[in-house]
Amino acid sequence: MKVSYMAQHLIGSEIIRIAxxxxxxxxxxxxxxxxxxxxxxxxxxPIPEEYKNAITDAYNKGETNYPAANGxxxxxxxxxxxxxxxxxxxxxxxxILISAGARPLIYGVFVTLxxxxxxVIYPVPSWNNNHYVHITGAKGIPVDVKAENxxxxxxxxxxxxxxxxxxxxxCSPLNPTGTTISQEQLEGICDLIIEENxxxxxxxxxxxxxxxxxxxxxxxxxxxxxxxxxxxxxxxxYTVFIDGMxxxxxSTGVRVGWAFGPxxxxxxxxxxxxxxxxxxxxxxxxxxANFLTKNTAINNYLTLFKNKIEERLTVLYDGLINLKEExxxxxxxxxxxAIYLTARFDLIGKMGVDGKIFKDSTDITDFLLHKAKMAxxxxxxxxxxxNNAWFRLSxxxxxxxxxxxxxxxxxxxxxxxxxxxxxxx
Numbered sequence: 001m002k003v004s005y006m007a008q009h010l011i012g013s014e015i016i017r018i019a020x021x022x023x024x025x026x027x028x029x030x031x032x033x034x035x036x037x038x039x040x041x042x043x044x045x046p047i048p049e050e051y052k053n054a055i056t057d058a059y060n061k062g063e064t065n066y067p068a069a070n071g072x073x074x075x076x077x078x079x080x081x082x083x084x085x086x087x088x089x090x091x092x093x094x095x096i097l098i099s100a101g102a103r104p105l106i107y108g109v110f111v112t113l114x115x116x117x118x119x120v121i122y123p124v125p126s127w128n129n130n131h132y133v134h135i136t137g138a139k140g141i142p143v144d145v146k147a148e149n150x151x152x153x154x155x156x157x158x159x160x161x162x163x164x165x166x167x168x169x170x171c172s173p174l175n176p177t178g179t180t181i182s183q184e185q186l187e188g189i190c191d192l193i194i195e196e197n198x199x200x201x202x203x204x205x206x207x208x209x210x211x212x213x214x215x216x217x218x219x220x221x222x223x224x225x226x227x228x229x230x231x232x233x234x235x236x237x238y239t240v241f242i243d244g245m246x247x248x249x250x251s252t253g254v255r256v257g258w259a260f261g262p263x264x265x266x267x268x269x270x271x272x273x274x275x276x277x278x279x280x281x282x283x284x285x286x287x288x289a290n291f292l293t294k295n296t297a298i299n300n301y302l303t304l305f306k307n308k309i310e311e312r313l314t315v316l317y318d319g320l321i322n323l324k325e326e327x328x329x330x331x332x333x334x335x336x337x338a339i340y341l342t343a344r345f346d347l348i349g350k351m352g353v354d355g356k357i358f359k360d361s362t363d364i365t366d367f368l369l370h371k372a373k374m375a376x377x378x379x380x381x382x383x384x385x386x387n388n389a390w391f392r393l394s395x396x397x398x399x400x401x402x403x404x405x406x407x408x409x410x411x412x413x414x415x416x417x418x419x420x421x422x423x424x425x
Contacts, residue, residue, distance in 0.1 A: 058286040070266075072282065100255040141161050155192050171213075172216075173338040348364070378392075
């Protein structure tokens with residue numbers, strides 16, 4: 001069967017490959033600590049009770065017909081007020097678009113702004129930018145970013161690429177790293193975009209910024225979320241935000257997300273997504289409009305929710321750093337936000353217990369899965385080199401006890417590699 005060039009050459013998901021291996025082992029009765037899932041186990045992280053009740057009530061009242069293509073007016077009003085109160089951002093309901101989660105909106109940004117052959121700049125690792133570039137026929141410029149910058153870009157990373165670009169795609173807090181962009185980093189990038197748009201004038205297509213902040217409410221300790229428009233108000237003309245309920249309220253399956261940005265861009269996105277039927281279910285929209293007005297419920301939920309996530313991340317981070325201090329080839333970046341920890345397993349080039357050399361991140365992934373019963377996702381799955389030894393560890397579907405247990409497994413697995421080194425002399 002003949003298919004399009006795009007479909008034929010779309011890269012398969014490394015995460016799906018790992019998931020198949022995990023499921024195969026679980027089916028055999030093995031106990032796996034699954035740190036691959038960028039989602040929440042509802043028995044550990046239920047959605048807010050008030051939100052659940054509002055969804056049920058909306059269905060009971062028959063809110064089951066088509067919603068407005070850009071989202072029901074009460075929800076867009078509620079999102080506008082929510083952004084004003086919680087992030088000090090001023091966007092009218094006409095500058096807001098509701099959809100079935102963040103993914104259709106990100107797709108909508110790409111197909112609205114990108115013509116075939118246009119240039120998109122994005123850092124790696126990052127979630128799915130390479131796939132959206134391929135789907136839209138864009139020219140992607142993946143920019144490798146450094147661990148010392150928390151795997152987020154600085155202005156110099158992008159400076160030489162902006163002249164012919166149409167879109168810069170950023171995410172903070174970042175999936176897969178759980179790190180946040182600093183004020184200085186973001187200001188530097190915004191200044192470059194503003195400068196480039198001044199150079200272009202009114203006759204050229206602007207350089208836009210896609211800013212995915214779906215995890216922005218989930219920051220920990222002294223770590224702060226920054227957004228481009230608050231730092232540089234002129235960026236409002238060039239920035240399209242991606243946001244929604246899925247991560248901050250453990251509501252990944254509820255499917256309510258929103259984009260906000262320049263009205264003319266939002267209007268075109270609305271037209272495109274209306275042809276896809278990518279709207280959020282009406283009952284969920286009604287419920288979200290209701291829930292976003294309940295500040296006390298929101299604040300109480302976020303406090304408890306964030307404490308549970310941070311506890312898991314801290315136990316995992318401390319355990320890995322203890323192993324590092326004991327001389328094992330592991331490292332980690334302090335958790336800042338979201339549900340992810342960035343960890344390094346420095347095994348490439350070392351010999352395994354089977355006598356084979358670890359040649360790339362897939363070998364490390366398989367070793368951790370089969371020997372430590374620890375399922376993780378390599379940065380290779382997020383556009384980085386297959387030789388990259390950094391990994392994403394997600395805590396949304398595990399308990400503290402499971403984390404402690406797998407750290408013990410990891411110690412034992414790494415000890416077997418140390419024994420191999422001793423035998424080799």
